[in-house]
Amino acid sequence: GQNIDQPTEMTATEGAIVQINCTYQTSGFNGLFWYQQHAGEAPTFLSYNVLDGLEEKGRFSSFLSRSKGYSYLLLKELQMKDSASYLCAVRDLGGGSGGYNKLIFGAGTRLAVHP
Amino acid sequence: DAMVIQNPRYQVTQFGKPVTLSCSQTLNHNVMYWYQQKSSQAPKLLFHYYDKDFNNEADTPDNFQSRRPNTSFCFLDIRSPGLGDAAMYLCATSSPPLSSYNEQFFGPGTRLTVL
Numbered sequence: 001g002q003n004i005d006q007p008t009e010m011t012a013t014e015g016a017i018v019q020i021n022c023t024y025q026t027s028g029f030n031g032l033f034w035y036q037q038h039a040g041e042a043p044t045f046l047s048y049n050v051l052d053g054l055e056e057k058g059r060f061s062s063f064l065s066r067s068k069g070y071s072y073l074l075l076k077e078l079q080m081k082d083s084a085s086y087l088c089a090v091r092d093l094g095g096g097s098g099g100y101n102k103l104i105f106g107a108g109t110r111l112a113v114h115p
Numbered sequence: 116d117a118m119v120i121q122n123p124r125y126q127v128t129q130f131g132k133p134v135t136l137s138c139s140q141t142l143n144h145n146v147m148y149w150y151q152q153k154s155s156q157a158p159k160l161l162f163h164y165y166d167k168d169f170n171n172e173a174d175t176p177d178n179f180q181s182r183r184p185n186t187s188f189c190f191l192d193i194r195s196p197g198l199g200d201a202a203m204y205l206c207a208t209s210s211p212p213l214s215s216y217n218e219q220f221f222g223p224g225t226r227l228t229v230l
Contacts, residue, residue, distance in 0.1 A: 004157070033218065042119075042205060042221035043158070087157070103219060105157035 002026050004106035006088050011112045012078055020073045020109045022088030031091040034062050034073045037108065038084045046086075047073065075111075083113045118142070119222035121206050127228045128196050136191040136225045138206030147189040148219065149181060150205040158205055164189060193227075201229045 003025045012018040024032070031050040035043035049055055049064035049071060061074040073086055085108035092102050119140045128134040138147065146165050150158035162171045164183045178200070180192040193200055203226050207219040 008155075040203075040224075040226070042223045044221070045218045048218065102160065102163075103158075105159075107155065107157045110155075 006106040028092040033089045035087040121222035144208035148207040
């Protein structure tokens, strides 16, 4: 089956560092995405990993270990505006016509940043 | 700016009354997706189009239909909305698969209320 697990909620302090973990079990794997979603808004792309290791992008970094089925998103120098849900999504080649970019999402981790 | 547009942002319908949600894109992407997202849950893929080819997810109820008259537009039709269909409906697009990381770009969503 397909399963993606993330903690439901996390809290952190402004200026601190937080790590959001994601574990996955999927029938196929062709990359892992992290999306940010503010309440009532669409998800926006944060990062992508397809090879093992760390990808850094400003205040955000994402790590992948394919052998362990594990990823994390690291947010540094937290700001109040980082309060949002963070969705882990695995890309599976879903078949269909011509193959396509099928994402399987986790339920998201709701991060609350407080002063 | 290239983008994904959804109209309306908020839609109220009555139990059993057909409703259509619309999505348009200026990204010229081949693939368009419809997701259903209920509160605090993962976005759930309903179906997608690769160009004109329609691909339905196995567990998508027959109550949900879709049309894609051209590259830019895609519609979600709910034939007889039930109370359980109240959710945020997200439209997304992506470029052809297997090229770079071709992230999915999401529209702002339509929040559907069923009375």
